[in-house]
Amino acid sequence: MNLTWHIAKKDLRRLRVHLLLWTVLLASQVFVSFRLLSTRSVDYTWFTETGMMLNLLEAVGMAVSFIIAAALVLDDPLVGTDLAWVTRPISGGRLLRAKLIATLLSLVLLPILVWMPWWFYCRFDLGGMAEAAVRVLGLQALAVIPGFVLASLVGRTGRFVLFSVLLVVALVVALMNLLAWGGYLAVSPELWLCRLLLAAAVLACSGVVVVGRQYLTRRLASSAGVLAAGVVLAGVIVACWPWNLADLRPVSREQVAGSERITGEITEARVTALDTTAPENNGISIGILFTGVPDEVSLSSGVADVELRWPDGRVAAARHLPVRPGRASRWTEDNEESSVRLALGLVPGHDWLHHWDPETNAKQDEITEAWHQRVIKAGEQWVDRSHQRGSARLYLTLAVTPEVAARVEAEPPACAISVRVGIKKPDVLLEMPLKGDTWTAQKGARVHLLNISPHIWRDVNQVQGKAYLATLVAASAPGLGGLSLHTVDRLHGMTNFQGRTYSFSVVPVAGNIEGLYFDVRDARLWRTDKWVEAPGWPDSASLVALTYRDVGGFNRDFHTDRLTIGSGGGD
Amino acid sequence: MNIIETNQLSRRYGRTEALRGLSLAVPTGSVFALLGANGAGKTTAIKVLMNLLPPSAGDARVLGVDSCRLGPAQRAQIGYVSENQKQPLWMTVRQLLDYCRPFYPTWDPALENRLLRQFELPVDRKLGNLSRGMLMKAALLSSLAYRPRLLVLDEPFSGLDPLARDDFVRGVLETSELGDWTVFVSSHDIEEVERLADNIGLLEEGRLRFSETTDALLGRFRRVDVTLTGGAAQLAAPPSGWLEWEQTGGRIRFVDTRYEQAAAERAWRERFPEAAVTAQPMTLREIFVTLARETRNQPKGAAA
Numbered sequence: 001m002n003l004t005w006h007i008a009k010k011d012l013r014r015l016r017v018h019l020l021l022w023t024v025l026l027a028s029q030v031f032v033s034f035r036l037l038s039t040r041s042v043d044y045t046w047f048t049e050t051g052m053m054l055n056l057l058e059a060v061g062m063a064v065s066f067i068i069a070a071a072l073v074l075d076d077p078l079v080g081t082d083l084a085w086v087t088r089p090i091s092g093g094r095l096l097r098a099k100l101i102a103t104l105l106s107l108v109l110l111p112i113l114v115w116m117p118w119w120f121y122c123r124f125d126l127g128g129m130a131e132a133a134v135r136v137l138g139l140q141a142l143a144v145i146p147g148f149v150l151a152s153l154v155g156r157t158g159r160f161v162l163f164s165v166l167l168v169v170a171l172v173v174a175l176m177n178l179l180a181w182g183g184y185l186a187v188s189p190e191l192w193l194c195r196l197l198l199a200a201a202v203l204a205c206s207g208v209v210v211v212g213r214q215y216l217t218r219r220l221a222s223s224a225g226v227l228a229a230g231v232v233l234a235g236v237i238v239a240c241w242p243w244n245l246a247d248l249r250p251v252s253r254e255q256v257a258g259s260e261r262i263t264g265e266i267t268e269a270r271v272t273a274l275d276t277t278a279p280e281n282n283g284i285s286i287g288i289l290f291t292g293v294p295d296e297v298s299l300s301s302g303v304a305d306v307e308l309r310w311p312d313g314r315v316a317a318a319r320h321l322p323v324r325p326g327r328a329s330r331w332t333e334d335n336e337e338s339s340v341r342l343a344l345g346l347v348p349g350h351d352w353l354h355h356w357d358p359e360t361n362a363k364q365d366e367i368t369e370a371w372h373q374r375v376i377k378a379g380e381q382w383v384d385r386s387h388q389r390g391s392a393r394l395y396l397t398l399a400v401t402p403e404v405a406a407r408v409e410a411e412p413p414a415c416a417i418s419v420r421v422g423i424k425k426p427d428v429l430l431e432m433p434l435k436g437d438t439w440t441a442q443k444g445a446r447v448h449l450l451n452i453s454p455h456i457w458r459d460v461n462q463v464q465g466k467a468y469l470a471t472l473v474a475a476s477a478p479g480l481g482g483l484s485l486h487t488v489d490r491l492h493g494m495t496n497f498q499g500r501t502y503s504f505s506v507v508p509v510a511g512n513i514e515g516l517y518f519d520v521r522d523a524r525l526w527r528t529d530k531w532v533e534a535p536g537w538p539d540s541a542s543l544v545a546l547t548y549r550d551v552g553g554f555n556r557d558f559h560t561d562r563l564t565i566g567s568g569g570g571d
Numbered sequence: 572m573n574i575i576e577t578n579q580l581s582r583r584y585g586r587t588e589a590l591r592g593l594s595l596a597v598p599t600g601s602v603f604a605l606l607g608a609n610g611a612g613k614t615t616a617i618k619v620l621m622n623l624l625p626p627s628a629g630d631a632r633v634l635g636v637d638s639c640r641l642g643p644a645q646r647a648q649i650g651y652v653s654e655n656q657k658q659p660l661w662m663t664v665r666q667l668l669d670y671c672r673p674f675y676p677t678w679d680p681a682l683e684n685r686l687l688r689q690f691e692l693p694v695d696r697k698l699g700n701l702s703r704g705m706l707m708k709a710a711l712l713s714s715l716a717y718r719p720r721l722l723v724l725d726e727p728f729s730g731l732d733p734l735a736r737d738d739f740v741r742g743v744l745e746t747s748e749l750g751d752w753t754v755f756v757s758s759h760d761i762e763e764v765e766r767l768a769d770n771i772g773l774l775e776e777g778r779l780r781f782s783e784t785t786d787a788l789l790g791r792f793r794r795v796d797v798t799l800t801g802g803a804a805q806l807a808a809p810p811s812g813w814l815e816w817e818q819t820g821g822r823i824r825f826v827d828t829r830y831e832q833a834a835a836e837r838a839w840r841e842r843f844p845e846a847a848v849t850a851q852p853m854t855l856r857e858i859f860v861t862l863a864r865e866t867r868n869q870p871k872g873a874a875a
Contacts (some may be wrong), residue, residue, distance in 0.1 A: 002673070008591065010670055047614070072669055075659075081618050081624055082655045084657055086620055086622065087649070087651040087656070088674055089674045089675065090646070094643075
């Protein structure tokens with residue numbers, strides 16, 4: 001170990017200038033992240049441009065990692081007959097261990113150390129830090145493995161530069177071909193993802209084998225052969241791998257406690273497209289309404305096996321289809337509301353002001369009824385989609401040929417669905433006063449509420465009142481998958497979903513930084529003949545950031561003899 | 572006991588055969604010089620011995636171990652200096668020594684300091700900023716300070732000025748006297764080799780022409796001058812061991828490659844009964860040139 005460390009120290013000393021620049025680059029990413037989060041006002045152009053700069057720095061960082069990894073190898077090259085280390089008492093295995101130690105220190109530990117202040121700043125917990133560190137490792141592996149492989153096969157800096165350029169060109173060409181070619185193949189996105197991951201795994205494995213062989217045997221021809229075999233195999237996998245490996249994994253049958261009360265039914269289906277020019281667009285969207293969902297949880301996505309069967313024996317079926325909440329139902333249909341209210345310590349089911357104020361309640365009912373009458377008079381069909389406590393609607397889409405889609409419309413088939421649905425529970429990360437120029441950081445989330453400016457709002461029912469335009473920037477640990485932001489008025493028992501930050505991120509290893517505007521409407525009460533401001537507002541309101549944690553799932557089987565075909569559908 | 576042994580060692584580069592069935596034995600404790608013209612296969616032979624190249628056929632044993640299996644234990648007993656070796660030019664001389672020292676349990680700091688003084692190496696200068704001679708001396712120092720059992724030098728004198736050569740050779744000679752070391756040196760620099768070597772092998776087009784002690788080699792080569800007292804004469808073709816045969820009027824000159832005093836004088840008397848014959852010893856350079864010329868005059872592939 002002493003000699004291994006001795007070699008690693010030599011490599012680190014050799015690359016000290018590179019590593020200094022690399023540290024500056026990393027630090028600049030952290031600095032820009034601080035700048036984004038400590039902005040005094042969100043100018044979206046500035047925010048977007050700075051975010052892009054952060055992404056650019058990240059890309060440059062990856063390129064620098066690639067170069068440093070290669071430089072580590074090329075300092076004791078593996079190709080040629082003039083190698084100095086071979087004539088010293090250094091085994092290939094020891095040299096490889098030394099290079100891995102130097103790589104781990106410089107390309108994994110160093111970024112972790114540089115990012116650490118940011119993680120503390122955002123109050124990442126130990127799990128969040130571990131996850132961010134694993135992301136650093138994963139990202140660095142994307143750069144280090146190609147750098148190691150290429151450098152271990154070329155042996156000279158000049159050749160390394162040449163082959164790096166060729167590699168970039170080959171990747172761009174491959175990507176362009178993939179994009180151009182992918183559109184003509186009826187391959188599901190899940191299968192594409194599986195193919196790409198599998199091909200990447202094959203390439204990574206062959207790369208690891210190549211590096212290992214080069215250090216242990218220095219047989220260039222056979223190592224290059226292994227790599228070529230890996231590249232060909234990866235190409236074949238991308239072109240024609242038939243199985244989505246996620247489908248081969250048996251669906252869990254584990255039932256989370258309390259889920260036995262959840263029941264459901266197939267509600268309706270609709271044909272999403274009848275398009276012969278783009279067959280991949282054709283599909284049957286089927287809705288499932290679940291009831292009896294406990295207040296403290298809500299349903300997330302799931303996976304289903306579906307079979308449509310006609311009396312003549314014809315069958316259209318698919319396995320492992322994703323089941324998701326409909327786009328239109330993010331808040332009102334997927335039962336998030338009750339669980340959020342419970343998590344915030346509010347009574348579920350009294351989500352609007354009028355539920356506890358009879359006068360306001362009566363006025364709201366009057367307005368709603370008048371609006372319904374207007375809509376019906378206009379000849380439009382009214383579908384009551386009002387959310388019922390304990391219910392949630394999920395949808396799946398079965399890809400079919402235009403002929404099958406037409407037959408589904410003309411002759412609705414029997415339908416059997418076997419579904420596994422996930423259950424999620426809100427976890428409140430932080431709560432802060434709804435005041436400008438405040439910030440709070442807890443449990444891996446950091447929110448800066450920059451300012452709140454009042455203005456007048458007016459809705460379709462001519463109800464008008466005061467609203468507050470809130471501007472905030474938020475950062476969150478990568479594992480949280482984005483933040484769900486709610487305003488809470490504990491005095492009046494109200495909570496409102498305001499928006500989400502998403503899991504795509506400008507700084508993958510740092511977490512997600514987002515700027516967000518939202519309108520916070522004040523609480524208005526109907527008094528005799530006018531709307532008045534609810535007492536205590538806005539001091540009674542606060543802002544809450546929460547995330548959803550998966551707590552398990554349940555399985556259900558559904559069957560209907562004849563699918564109801566509708567024109568609505570929620571998806 | 573031989574420290575290096577090769578058996579029918581061959582190495583091809585595509586269609587070119589750089590080594591052709593080389594069978595060689597280097598006795599322990601000797602200073603063995605592998606001579607040969609450029610392209611004779613000296614460097615290839617050494618690279619195979621050092622496991623920098625795998626052999627195409629045959630095998631080689633160094634320190635009793637198959638050269639393809641030389642490990643750190645053997646490397647710790649081998650010093651290797653080559654004109655082609657890629658040195659860590661970013662290091663200073665001091666850093667090079669500091670880096671090499673821990674790998675060798677037998678590293679001798681006193682010898683290191685002595686060689687540093689003797690070679691007058693600037694310890695704080697980067698290897699990349701050293702002259703070629705200084706660089707070779709630094710490489711030699713880093714390969715001598717641990718008193719290797721076997722020191723392998725591949726064309727160490729190429730491009731060195733006379734002073735640097737002298738320093739280099741003195742360094743090798745003086746340190747080799749400190750222990751029972753074996754030095755294996757490849758070169759086409761005959762004068763320096765002559766000072767060093769007690770055993771010599773000659774490679775020609777990848778084949779070993781001979782391998783023997785320097786004394787035996789110098790002893791069996793004579794430049795022979797024959798003055799025919801009866802004037803010019805027509806003589807039968809010379810024996811195969813007589814090279815560079817030249818007859819000018821009543822005078823004949825040739826190189827006897829199998830000189831042994833009694834037998835040679837008997838042969839001369841039989842062939843030149845009425846002549847005055849004188850035989851002069853030859854330098855290694857003259858012997859090398861004679862053999863190289865002979866090889867050049869032979870049809871391709873006939874040197875064997």
